[in-house]
Amino acid sequence: MKKRILILTASFGEGHNSAARGIRDGLARVAPEGVEVELHDLFAEAYGTINELVRRSYLGLINFAPHAWGIVYRWLDRKKDFAKDFNRFVGVKQRLKALLESFRPDAVVSVFPAYPHLLNQVSDSNPNYQNVVVVTDSITVNAIWYRCRGDYWLLPNEQSAEVVRAAGVPADRIRIFGFPVSPKFADLSRQRQSLSQGKPRVLYMINAGTRAAPEIVNRLLALDIELTVTVGRDEKLRRAIESVSRNRKIEIVGWTSEMPRLLCKSHLLVGKAGGATVQETIAAGCPMIINHIVSGQEEGNARLIVQTGAGVIAITPEDIVAQVQHAFANGGAQWHEWYSNISQLSRPRASLDIAEFVLEIQASRLDYGDAESVAKPFNPQCF
DSSP states (O other), X not given: OOEEEEEEOOSSSHHHHHHHHHHHHHHHHHOTTTEEEEEEOHHHHHHHHXXXXXXXXXXXXXXXXXXXXXXXXXXHHHOSOHHHHHTTXXXXXXXXXXXXXXXXXXXXXXXXXXXXXXXXXXXXXXXXXXXXXXXXXXXXXXXXXXXXXXXEEEESSHHHHXXXXXXTOOGGGEEEOOOOOOTHHHHHGGGOOOTTSSSOEEEEEOSSOGGGHHHHHHHHTTSSSEEEXXXXXXXXXXXXXXXXXXXXXXXXXXXOSOHHHHHHHOSEEEEEOOHHHHHHHHHHTOOEEEEEOOTTHHHHHHHHHHHTTXXXXXXXHHHHHHHHHHHHSTTTHHHHHHHHHHHHHOOTTHHHHHHHHHHHSOOOOOOOOOHHHHTSTTOOTTO
């Protein structure tokens, strides 16, 4: 009998969707004939145009007013009454309840922190599915991820697991598998090339701070490197990059599904500290220069890179270029140190390991007790 796995995501930041796709693809690899998977963004399904407007406002806020988002993020982290806030999402809860009744999943995997709270509100205290929370943040793990009921919390690294443990989540409900990147990273992990093979290859992902991007590209092109720049679907940005390149050798990439290949063939990444970006560069074993940090959740991603010696933070064009030069100077001494450190963090099989875990966990239920007791801060005694 096939196991049924429901994956719940939302388009507020690419990290959530990236994790959802990674787990879905991991399940397809691990048990192609033995699992039925449904992946839903219930906020988009329930609210349509309104959700899209809110999503764009959120992305605008984190890109152009990151400090303002940091205030909201810290406010969320102090909250003790999430249940009251989620009472208003009637449309999502109606769709979620109907989906649970029709699909009857063996496990619900949430990669967006709102869903465990919504599941608590639409299910009884002893649901007939495993409630699995996949945390996509690192180190600065917001309380919204764990002030709720759940069977298991899957964390991307030990540093983040320590935060959740300290908050009161029992150790036997925590697993560390890494961030569920695409299974393609596992396929490509043996194709990483040493620094001795040709010029250093630098990948510059432009997904924030586009105003400074042409200057950064112009400065990087003056170095003895092979440069690849990603511009997504922004045609105006593409034209600006083409203009400063002045026929110098550069690879400009639009929207692509080949990011695993680009990262695994690169020696160094320049980009923002987004959840998906940082975790994918770790999976690829590609050291990183962080040039943009959104206050709040991305602070933890940046700290993970810096504290583990897997890269540095450089915000201005001058600093970015100086760090690239430093990385490859003296035979690449600094790069080799970063590479050694990031290789120890790398878990390119994370999505496959998570898929195996979700399929193997027992169907035994946990008695959570009174749902209201769960909302007490740093006191998840419901386990």
